[in-house]
Amino acid sequence: MATATDQVILALSCPNRPGIVAAVSTYLFESRCNIQEASQYDDPDSGRFFMRVVLNAVGAPVAVEDLKTGFAPIAERFQMAWTMRARGELRRVMLLVSKFDHCLTDLLYRWRIGEIPMIVTGIIANHSRDTYAHIDLDGIPFHHLPVTKETKLEQETRIWDLVKETRSEVVVLARYMQVLSDGLAAKLKGRCINIHHSFLPGFKGAKPYHQAHERGVKLIGATAHYVTSDLDEGPIIEQDVERISHQATPDDLVRKGRDIERRVLARALSWHLEDRVILNGKRTVVFPS
Known part of the structure; x- marks a missing residue:
């Protein structure tokens, strides 16, 4: 469970095409999440798009597993290789x-x-x-x-x-x-x-x-x-x-x-x-x- 102060990190790569950032940001907004940090890169050589987002829940806590489940269809649509985890989860x-x-x-x-x-x-x-x-x-x-x-x-x-x-x-x-x-x-x-x-x-x-x-x-x-x-x-x-x-x-x-x-x-x-x-x-x- 991610509280309003917990941070979650989403990292992804996929073939570049229009609408990736819009899909990610819209999903996070609708999931009551705030984007605290975002980095992205479009590699013209490989034709791939890369993105890293740090986010947290706004108001009520949000379960990371629920976020992952909801994000899976978007990841599949854009053929993403991705990870999402709580920042406090130690490797x-x-x-x-x-x-x-x-x-x-x-x-x-x-x-x-x-x-x-x-x-x-x-x-x-x-x-x-x-x-x-x-x-x-x-x-x-x-x-x-x-x-x-x-x-x-x-x-x-x-x-x-x-x-x-x-x-x-x-x-x-x-x-x-x-x-x-x-x-x-x-x-x-x-x-x-x-x-x-x-x-x-x-x-x-x-x-x-x-x-x-x-x-x-x-x-x-x-x-x-x-x-x-x-x-x-x-x-x-x-x-x-x-x-x-x-x-x-x-x-x-x-x-x-x-x-x-x-x-x-x-x-x-x-x-x-x-x-x-x-x-x-x-x-x-x-x-x-």
Whole structure:
């Protein structure tokens, strides 16, 4: 049930045609809802329309499920891919990590201070818990799943089982240095976010900072993207860069890169959880906060 002060988020995409905004706004008006925030985009390349609306009930409470039921015929008429949920409904997030823990530490800090509202369902690591002894993991389920060439398939099966058992809606590869199989990537389509320590599409794969150093780049960056079966080629959510000089060593690039990676991943996850990111084929539409 959404009260007069509760907010509901509607996010949608569909083939572009006249009347979409009118149909959405009319329905919300007739459902006693007030539009507090609206963003929309018409993509001329794909011919698709994208929209994000924040709304609340006016006067008497309105059940979100009733809103969804009433909206379904409109969504069907316009061939929409859509979601509608109460803004206060926290998403369930599973975090995967390897040896480098700076992204994990940053996400946990932002979660604990309320900057990224979510439910952390667990941490999956391919290193033992001792590796993260300096991090406060109190109360968070920890799963040590070491990966070798021989155990990779078995461990991926266990990862998928944990995602299902915990009802995790989002999976974050917080510098999880394992390539997901095509099968697992397909199961997590549109809800698995990776941070790549490079400004994609350049310098894919291993040791991108060393690749960048060899090329003498003047800008380094990081990229948060959705995971697909194509390595480091999923739809990009967020990127950032920092200027460097010819004096920078590969270690300098790695050090500076850690700061970029943290903030880029945090923004990407936050935007995903706020329904600000909508897939557009191999690209994304990101409505700013």
